[in-house]
Amino acid sequence: MSAEQHSAVPIRIYFNVFLTLLVLLVITVWVAYMDLGFLNTVVAMAIAVVKALLVILYFMDMRRGAHLAQIWAGGGVIFLLTLFCLSLGDYLSRLVF
Amino acid sequence: MPTNRRSKTPRRKRMSSPSDTIAVDAHGHGEHDELVSHQFEDLNQQTEAYSVGMWIFLVTELMFFGGLFAAYVIYRGKYHEGFIEAHHHLNVPLGGLNTAVLLTSSFSMALAVRSSMLGKWKSQIAYLYVTLICALGFLVIKAIEYTDKYHHHLIPGPNFNTEAFKDKGGELFMSLYFAMTGLHGIHVLVGVIVISVLIVRTWINRNRTMDYMPIEMSGLYWHFVDLIWIFLYPLLYLIGRA
Numbered sequence: 621m622s623a624e625q626h627s628a629v630p631i632r633i634y635f636n637v638f639l640t641l642l643v644l645l646v647i648t649v650w651v652a653y654m655d656l657g658f659l660n661t662v663v664a665m666a667i668a669v670v671k672a673l674l675v676i677l678y679f680m681d682m683r684r685g686a687h688l689a690q691i692w693a694g695g696g697v698i699f700l701l702t703l704f705c706l707s708l709g710d711y712l713s714r715l716v717f
Numbered sequence: 718m719p720t721n722r723r724s725k726t727p728r729r730k731r732m733s734s735p736s737d738t739i740a741v742d743a744h745g746h747g748e749h750d751e752l753v754s755h756q757f758e759d760l761n762q763q764t765e766a767y768s769v770g771m772w773i774f775l776v777t778e779l780m781f782f783g784g785l786f787a788a789y790v791i792y793r794g795k796y797h798e799g800f801i802e803a804h805h806h807l808n809v810p811l812g813g814l815n816t817a818v819l820l821t822s823s824f825s826m827a828l829a830v831r832s833s834m835l836g837k838w839k840s841q842i843a844y845l846y847v848t849l850i851c852a853l854g855f856l857v858i859k860a861i862e863y864t865d866k867y868h869h870h871l872i873p874g875p876n877f878n879t880e881a882f883k884d885k886g887g888e889l890f891m892s893l894y895f896a897m898t899g900l901h902g903i904h905v906l907v908g909v910i911v912i913s914v915l916i917v918r919t920w921i922n923r924n925r926t927m928d929y930m931p932i933e934m935s936g937l938y939w940h941f942v943d944l945i946w947i948f949l950y951p952l953l954y955l956i957g958r959a
Contacts, residue, residue, distance in 0.1 A: 628834050638824040642817060649813050652955035660959055664951035671947045679827045680940045686765045689772040696776035700783045707787045711794070 629681070637678040644671050752928045760928075767930045775941050778904075782945055785900065789893050789952065792886070799886020804957040806871055806881075807894070808862055812954040815858045816946060822851030823943040826912075830936040833919075833929040841932070842919050848939065849912045852905055859902055866891070894953055901949060904942045911935050 648667040652660065677683045682693060757763040793800045829844035870878035873892045881887060915932055 628831050631828065631831070634824060634827050634831070638820065641820045645813065645816050645820065648951055648955060649809065652809070652951070652958045655959040661956045664956050668948050668951050672944050675823060675940050675944055675947065679823050679943075680937055686768045688765065689768045692769060692772040692776055696772075696779045699776065699780055703780065703783050703787055704790070707791060711791050 629678075633678065637674050641671055641674060752926070764930055767934055771934045771937050775937065778941060782897070782900065785893065785897050786948070786952075789897065792889050792893065796884050796886025796889055799882045799884040799888075800890045801957040802882050803887045803890035803894075804954070806866075806869065806891075807954045808865065809954050809958065811858055811862055812950055815855050816950045818851050818855050818858065819943050819946050822848045822855070823940050825851065826936045826939045829915075830929065830933050833927070833932045836926070838919055838923045842916055845912055845916045845919070849909065849916065852909045852912065855905055856902065856909070859898065859905075863895075897949055897953070901942065901945050904945070908939050908942055911938065 644667050648664055651663050651667075654660075656663065676693065682690060685693075753760050753763055757766065825844045825847040829841050829848060832838075832841035832844060866872055870876050871881075871891050872895070873888050877888055877891070879885075879888065912935070915935055919927075919932075
């Protein structure tokens with residue numbers, strides 16, 4: 621229970637997060653045109669995860685959110701990973717894909 | 718549990734003091750008790766219930782999109798060649814511009830929520846307008862892209878240009894492209910309606926003390942729409958480009 625900690629965050633912090641997101645966008649487009657083989661996908665996804673974390677922690681204010689909401693947000697990631705693990709586990713282990 | 722409730726009173730005070738919107742008197746009865754629905758003990762409990770409920774909804778939304786993302790990953794593995802070819806038919810600059818537009822709208826939405834917490838209705842409406850314009854801009858750019866796909870016969874169906882691709886991965890990719898960006902576009906459209914309602918609501922209640930939770934919850938929804946696009950952009954436009 622940390623809902624009572626709600627108070628306004630300085631605009632400067634939102635602005636810095638916004639600028640970082642734009643810089644990451646430029647980097648991800650720039651890297652996409654370099655031939656890194658399979659690493660292209662890895663780098664693009666890594667940058668997307670960092671951007672997502674910035675949005676969740678700062679814009680959605682999850683770093684100060686109610687603990688139960690934080691648990692649900694983490695649960696969402698676990699549900700999604702379960703979906704991917706089970707579906708890919710099936711398809712990748714088939715003899716005829 | 719009246720004793721329990723009384724012990725919570727100082728915390729309510731601390732929570733409300735930064736925004737100065739919810740004043741609580743010494744007896745623990747808020748001056749703005751009308752902000753608390755009757756099923757809740759106090760504002761703190763109501764605020765947490767709003768937040769948890771919204772996150773549960775966002776988890777269902779995540780799984781809704783998750784199915785499409787899983788289908789995308791599986792078919793990308795199966796029809797790799799066609800997918801790589803199809804990547805090159807998407808417009809990277811327009812997609813990048815749309816990402817920037819959505820990030821800007823998320824930024825202004827966060828500022829609108831902040832203004833709401835501080836009780837500044839004028840800047841709140843201004844920030845909501847910026848968010849609304851960005852949301853509409855996103856849809857216009859998306860419409861330009863869709864029109865372009867139509868002219869190049871890249872919309873799956875009888876008129877699909879199958880000769881442009883080595884295998885049927887091309888058509889599958891375009892199907893997934895329209896399903897994923899279309900579903901995302903519908904969410905943006907819902908966001909446009911929600912933001913418009915918020916603007917009107919803020920204007921009507923400009924002289925009254927308002928609970929900032931409805932706008933904070935709408936903000937969570939809007940940031941979620943942004944989150945989905947953060948993953949759609951590299952997956953559809955960027956990987957397989959080099």
